[in-house]
Amino acid sequence: MRLAKMAGTRCRVDDMNAILEELRPVFYPRSIAVVGASSDEDKSGTQFLRALVKAGYTGALYPVNRSGERSCGLPAFTSLRFIPEEVDYVVVAIPRSTVLPLLDDCAAKGVKAVQLFTAGFRETSTDAGVQLEREMVTRARRGGFRIIGPNCIGIYNPSMRIPYGPLSQIGEPGSVGFISQSGGHGGRFVELGIERRINFSKLVSFGNGADLDCVDFLEYFAADPETTLIGAYLESVERGTRFMDLIRQTSKRKPIIVWKGGRSPAGSETAISHTGALSSSYSVWKGAMAQAGAIAVESLDELADTVISLEAIGPATGGRAAIVCGLGGGGGGESVLAADVFGSRGLKILPFTEKTRLGIGALLPGAGTILRNPLDLGGILPKPEVLEKVMSLVLDDENVDFLVVQEHLGKLMKTLLGDELSALNQTLVASQRARNKPLLVVAPAWARTEPALEIEDQLRRKGVPVYRSFESAAGSINRVAGYWRRLRA
Amino acid sequence: MRLAKMAGTRCRVDDMNAILEELRPVFYPRSIAVVGASSDEDKSGTQFLRALVKAGYTGALYPVNRSGERSCGLPAFTSLRFIPEEVDYVVVAIPRSTVLPLLDDCAAKGVKAVQLFTAGFRETSTDAGVQLEREMVTRARRGGFRIIGPNCIGIYNPSMRIPYGPLSQIGEPGSVGFISQSGGHGGRFVELGIERRINFSKLVSFGNGADLDCVDFLEYFAADPETTLIGAYLESVERGTRFMDLIRQTSKRKPIIVWKGGRSPAGSETAISHTGALSSSYSVWKGAMAQAGAIAVESLDELADTVISLEAIGPATGGRAAIVCGLGGGGGGESVLAADVFGSRGLKILPFTEKTRLGIGALLPGAGTILRNPLDLGGILPKPEVLEKVMSLVLDDENVDFLVVQEHLGKLMKTLLGDELSALNQTLVASQRARNKPLLVVAPAWARTEPALEIEDQLRRKGVPVYRSFESAAGSINRVAGYWRRLRA
Numbered sequence: 001m002r003l004a005k006m007a008g009t010r011c012r013v014d015d016m017n018a019i020l021e022e023l024r025p026v027f028y029p030r031s032i033a034v035v036g037a038s039s040d041e042d043k044s045g046t047q048f049l050r051a052l053v054k055a056g057y058t059g060a061l062y063p064v065n066r067s068g069e070r071s072c073g074l075p076a077f078t079s080l081r082f083i084p085e086e087v088d089y090v091v092v093a094i095p096r097s098t099v100l101p102l103l104d105d106c107a108a109k110g111v112k113a114v115q116l117f118t119a120g121f122r123e124t125s126t127d128a129g130v131q132l133e134r135e136m137v138t139r140a141r142r143g144g145f146r147i148i149g150p151n152c153i154g155i156y157n158p159s160m161r162i163p164y165g166p167l168s169q170i171g172e173p174g175s176v177g178f179i180s181q182s183g184g185h186g187g188r189f190v191e192l193g194i195e196r197r198i199n200f201s202k203l204v205s206f207g208n209g210a211d212l213d214c215v216d217f218l219e220y221f222a223a224d225p226e227t228t229l230i231g232a233y234l235e236s237v238e239r240g241t242r243f244m245d246l247i248r249q250t251s252k253r254k255p256i257i258v259w260k261g262g263r264s265p266a267g268s269e270t271a272i273s274h275t276g277a278l279s280s281s282y283s284v285w286k287g288a289m290a291q292a293g294a295i296a297v298e299s300l301d302e303l304a305d306t307v308i309s310l311e312a313i314g315p316a317t318g319g320r321a322a323i324v325c326g327l328g329g330g331g332g333g334e335s336v337l338a339a340d341v342f343g344s345r346g347l348k349i350l351p352f353t354e355k356t357r358l359g360i361g362a363l364l365p366g367a368g369t370i371l372r373n374p375l376d377l378g379g380i381l382p383k384p385e386v387l388e389k390v391m392s393l394v395l396d397d398e399n400v401d402f403l404v405v406q407e408h409l410g411k412l413m414k415t416l417l418g419d420e421l422s423a424l425n426q427t428l429v430a431s432q433r434a435r436n437k438p439l440l441v442v443a444p445a446w447a448r449t450e451p452a453l454e455i456e457d458q459l460r461r462k463g464v465p466v467y468r469s470f471e472s473a474a475g476s477i478n479r480v481a482g483y484w485r486r487l488r489a
Numbered sequence: 490m491r492l493a494k495m496a497g498t499r500c501r502v503d504d505m506n507a508i509l510e511e512l513r514p515v516f517y518p519r520s521i522a523v524v525g526a527s528s529d530e531d532k533s534g535t536q537f538l539r540a541l542v543k544a545g546y547t548g549a550l551y552p553v554n555r556s557g558e559r560s561c562g563l564p565a566f567t568s569l570r571f572i573p574e575e576v577d578y579v580v581v582a583i584p585r586s587t588v589l590p591l592l593d594d595c596a597a598k599g600v601k602a603v604q605l606f607t608a609g610f611r612e613t614s615t616d617a618g619v620q621l622e623r624e625m626v627t628r629a630r631r632g633g634f635r636i637i638g639p640n641c642i643g644i645y646n647p648s649m650r651i652p653y654g655p656l657s658q659i660g661e662p663g664s665v666g667f668i669s670q671s672g673g674h675g676g677r678f679v680e681l682g683i684e685r686r687i688n689f690s691k692l693v694s695f696g697n698g699a700d701l702d703c704v705d706f707l708e709y710f711a712a713d714p715e716t717t718l719i720g721a722y723l724e725s726v727e728r729g730t731r732f733m734d735l736i737r738q739t740s741k742r743k744p745i746i747v748w749k750g751g752r753s754p755a756g757s758e759t760a761i762s763h764t765g766a767l768s769s770s771y772s773v774w775k776g777a778m779a780q781a782g783a784i785a786v787e788s789l790d791e792l793a794d795t796v797i798s799l800e801a802i803g804p805a806t807g808g809r810a811a812i813v814c815g816l817g818g819g820g821g822g823e824s825v826l827a828a829d830v831f832g833s834r835g836l837k838i839l840p841f842t843e844k845t846r847l848g849i850g851a852l853l854p855g856a857g858t859i860l861r862n863p864l865d866l867g868g869i870l871p872k873p874e875v876l877e878k879v880m881s882l883v884l885d886d887e888n889v890d891f892l893v894v895q896e897h898l899g900k901l902m903k904t905l906l907g908d909e910l911s912a913l914n915q916t917l918v919a920s921q922r923a924r925n926k927p928l929l930v931v932a933p934a935w936a937r938t939e940p941a942l943e944i945e946d947q948l949r950r951k952g953v954p955v956y957r958s959f960e961s962a963a964g965s966i967n968r969v970a971g972y973w974r975r976l977r978a
Binding site: 119147180181182183184185237261262263298299331332333334336337339340343346434445469471 | 752788
């Protein structure tokens, strides 16, 4: 496998064990050396090492710096070559002028993977930068190791307690694999994932992709049994045909969501200088993506919302929504908004059947209750047993495939204690589980307090997607429905 | 004027003093009676009164309830008729079955304006509801007073310390007038306004608009010297020709932003039951709005962003942006995103001139700095005097009409003290003021802490618009630019 790679040919997607084996030291290193970690806390290398220590990485850690001074409480080495044990993975955070000799050390030491935080290569669009990057790859081939980067943050693997660069916080291990050409977007997704319980199998920021690039990582995630859903932020793809083949083959088994940076002419110019690669016309790209079965998004929030919707909306879920607004306050204007937003995004909000209307009317008498879909509870907060019956009626309606409930957590918590609100949500979850129709919650971003965020998190832990707005819910549900539709076709 | 109204004719827009006089008791009542305010704290009437007391309304307040029990520390009356002083404005929060006799009391007492929180009229689509609403208007005409509502929250006037219904918090008085058919959206805009320093002259939620409707309030705001910018959330307009004439005439002097609810067929159905009025096809509406000079938006956030952009982007501002990312952290991916988002929304990001590039290159050497627009500072945090020079160069660039700076406040505050960050922002503001080109800040919604929000607020108080995302900045700037373009044409 390694030889085949070095000879310039590429593995096939059915050769899955080979790619898993090839990149095992990248994602599951038994030991990591951080070159550039010293006693200076402000140095990037020190920050990478500190995060590894803080996150509780269980493998061996070796700081390397010129003076051999201790870093983050660990004894350091003046050269990689002096480390007595085997080193799988090397983090490089030293000036670019000193990188080439280090790569020779890596070869001598027999390391398997080298990640370069160091920048100043092809992305500068200078001859010197391009030349240096090329020379690095040559030495890696010769030395028998792979390069991640340069100009990147590298790997995040929660199951190995490997944090994302200097960001020590680690989320729960999960099944989302993410590939990012941008270190910043990758980091933001790690943070957003922790907040919204999007749990990663692995995530990688690969920067310039001098050696390992998006095609390699896509091959890996396609093969990886820990990954069931793949996301990517890409500014450019060099091996386009192979990339499209991979998307086509993989998207049948694992949904793939792609956020393309450098879509507009101005953005495209910027992408060239960001990671040094040429991006193609966005409309061509987008059409090709859809044909190949990938889901295109245009921002990190859209990406996150789509991941969350994929977890709730299955291939058998239809596009007919029931919407309930005004639980505990407001509701009229929000109902109109919900109908506008869902209706304009290809989803259906059909009237409830007469049976449902009569049933709800009997449970919630009074002029304020308008028996339509969206159902506006108009500030009424029914008792849990009544709410359970209302939700059951709505979920049992033959015109309803999934239920969206708007919860103004801030307002609700003015009326209810936290425990009461938890119980109310438990009622919703129970009604839904008994019927096997997805329940989704829209909790507006405004008026968020710590206790409200805790309630939100409780919902997430019960597997209920929580969105910030009707727009984000409807947009992502529509994208997911389109994905399943194309897959069936 | 009043007679003319009662005879069914309508005032002309140049008859400004008349409409201001007519609605003076609505917006500047010298005394308010709250019918339905009692010792029961959960009653809506009590909540309205409590908010008036808490907000510090300076006029006379009279609770009215059947048993004459004190409310919010004030002596109450068993009937409106027993109040010894004059009553300008009456808030009604009693069951709908008791409303008609109350209106007779209002007539007997000589009140000028009656606002009904009470619902259950035309919006129920029942004969009884429609009939009752019609009868109310008849009695108001006969009694010589105006009705706001029913099914609404009524007036918010910061200069009079009149809060928005039960919401006691009051923002600073300003010059934005807002008309809302939805009480919920109106309330949300009040809250958002306080958060984002959108300061209102007045705001009104008019619900079913049985008597005073959006045309009346638009006439008022067109005439009101305190109002320089008008916003509206509307689900329907009954006097369409008059409404369009008013928009056409007024938008030349005061920008008008309209958010239309009930755009999709489903939303339109819902709007009927929300405030009882029929809404027209959205595409027709949108085209007519643009022709008449109004700015159409589709959510409250778009509305708020557009108000904010109108305050920064003037008729003479061109559409060429300079964007600075990566101040204090990240930057590459964000720069690509910024270029994508601005580029795809009709704005221009031209390359800097050679003079600018050479100047910045001399100030910020190093490979990480990419001398493009967007300018990616790539995590560099220049000293204030250097930053001031960089910003001056950018602002002086002949290809730049306005400057957008992305600030990750959370990240910046890990590096800087709050005071240092304030000083840095002060530097930005000073550079901009000297050049008279707008400065706008994009501060992502994530990683917001109390100190970061305080910094955001400092920027707002200095007149710098702060947006949550590049999308919201670019979208609203583009809408505002379109408004000025149409105005010139």
